[in-house]
Amino acid sequence: MEAMPLDDAFLDRLRALDLGLTEAAPAYLEEPRGRWHGAAAPLARPRDVEGVSALLAACNEAGVPVVPYGGGTGLVGGQIHEAGGAVLLSLERLNEVREVAAADGALIVEAGVTLAEVQQAAEEAGCLFPLSIASEGTARIGGVLATNAGGVNVLRYGNARDLVLGIEAVLADGTVIRDLKRLRKDNSGYDLRHLLIGSEGTLGVITAASLRLLPRPAEVATAFLAVESPAGALDLLQDLQGQLGEVISAFELVHRQGLDFLAEHFPDMTHPLETRPDWMVLVEVGGAYGTAKALETGLADAFERGAVSDAVIAQNEGQRDALWAVRETIPEANRLTGSISSHDISVPLSRLPEFIERGRVAVAEVAPDARINCFGHVGDGNLHYNAFPAAGRDKRDYANQRDAVQRAVHDLVVSLGGSVSAEHGVGRLKTADLERYGDPGRLAAMRAIKAALDPRGILNPGVILTQS
Structure with missing residues (x-):
């Protein structure tokens, strides 16, 4: 248009x-x-x-x-x-908390409320809104829902769409959908809520949402661990889930390259472990009293069988914050380093170790001296797999290789049954990827929905779907 x-x-x-x-x-x-x-x-x-x-x-x-x-x-x-x-x-300016309904486990907020403000409103009501992303201090809930943001707690609580009971939204012609229900069950036809969540503003504009509130855990425990490999990390996750049940909220994989970038750009940051092993995991659990002790027991068992070689368990909130600061500062260290190509991907858990190993080889075939920083939400299969210049070189030196690096990574992801857009969305960046890798039938249905709800094509043209 x-x-x-x-x-x-x-x-x-x-x-x-x-x-x-x-x-x-x-x-x-x-x-x-x-x-x-x-x-x-x-x-x-x-x-x-x-x-x-x-x-x-x-x-x-x-x-x-x-x-x-x-x-x-x-x-x-x-x-x-x-x-x-x-x-x-x-x-x-749509920034009001319209209603706190703790008895119903719901919080109704307007789209301009930041995610951090949503979390604060939930805390003041004695509840938890578990969605957590690095930009939560500035990201507004409307955008968070429009992109179906993920973050560090998807393993236990799901993506943004899993935390929404109802929405208010405006369609392209100005029609207002008022559906701010607090219901867990509402089987009354098409679920427009889930159609608009994740549509990145191409089907309608979300103006308010009814969000799920959950009980706050009585105990939270956080640990930073050294593991032998990504496969070892997944084995550890499976073992801990078997022992602890569904209390693991975060299970983040960290590679040594990430700590090296932190040391370069944030030299005053304290690293959790005495050494920098190749692979590490940040794990957090939350549940009833006794959960922290159960994590300690599970990690002691892991030490005995050699699944964990070093660990630190936060003893207070300050230490917990310090452990999370390591993980949450890695993206900023990446930005300061300057990537050749960044990839937000997901693959089935069983294929993660294979992807990490084959991805290293695939990138090396295009840019032999590139450094890989692989980190992210390994518990739910979502990795941030980023290629960086060799030490002493600049990303501009790889301008002619960038597209080939991205193509090599994305081809591998799709061959393993994965997605080239795990949690950041498609936007304008990945429209060509969606055309290349997307199922034709699914794409045809998406275009039909777009044409029905936005026949003049005014809503965020060029996002998700290429313009005809």
């Missing part, structure tokens, strides 16, 4: 709607990795769902593209529109 020019008459119509219309500041035209740069655009900041509805109705009538903007933390370019002639829609 080619958007009509944003002439003065159209902009005057938007101004009359009291949408807080301004010219988008540079921060709204950038994304964290610096790959895309948005064209100058008017920025609408409505205060309520009625304002969002009025904006979309006006833009749909005029054929003007709308690009929803949450916290700007997305890593696949979904919040950036380079072509111009679009309106940016920020949800930042």
Whole structure:
């Protein structure tokens, strides 16, 4: 779709709607990795769902593209529109916690509330909202749901969509869907909630959500471990799950390369173990009283059979935070190093060790001196598998190899029954990948849904599906 020019008459119509219309500041035209740069655009900041509805109705009538903007933390370019002639829609002023219903295990919040604020509201109600991602201080819940964010607790609590009871959303023509139920069971037809979650603003704009609240664990225990290999890590996970049950919330794989990058860019950071083994795991459990002791017992058994060679268990909240700081700072150290190509992938758990070994070989065939930092949510099969320049070289030296590195990794992932987009979404970055690897029948159904809900193609054009 080619958007009509944003002439003065159209902009005057938007101004009359009291949408807080301004010219988008540079921060709204950038994304964290610096790959895309948005064209100058008017920025609408409505205060309520009625304002969002009025904006979309006006833009749909005029054929003007709308690009929803949450916290700007997305890593696949979904919040950036380079072509111009679009309106940016920020949800930042829809920032109310509408209702806390602890007895129903529900929290109703507007799309502009940050994930950290959602977590705080849940804590104040004596409950837990377990979704946790590195950008939770700035990521807004609307964007979190639009991308179906994952994070470190998917192993136990699922992705974002698994924590949503209902949504309020606006379709392309301004129609408002008001479905903020608190129900666990509602078998009354098509589940539009799950259709819109993960659609990255291409089918509708989420303006509010009814979120699941869960009981807070009586005990939380966190440990940082040295393991022999990724296969050993998975064996350990299976053993601990057998002994502890469903209390393991996080099981994060860390490679020595990640600690080397931390030492280079954050020399004052204390590393948990006395040495830097090739492979490590950060594990966290939460449950009834006695859970921490059960983890200690399980790790003692692992030591006896040689599955764990070194470990530190946090003794207080400060030590727990320090262990998590190591894992959560790795992405920033990666950014400062500068990757040749980054990959957010998932494969079946049984194929993870094979992927890690074959991936190393595949990358070496394209860029023999590249360094690999493989880390992430191994408990749910999601790895961040990133290739970096050799020491003393710059990522620009590999400009001609970048696409080949990505293709080699993604081809391997798909051959093992995996996904090239595990938790960050498709955005603009992976539309070609979706076309290359996606099932034709599934893609046809997706295009039909897009055409039905957004016939003029105004909602985030070029995201997920390529423009025809």
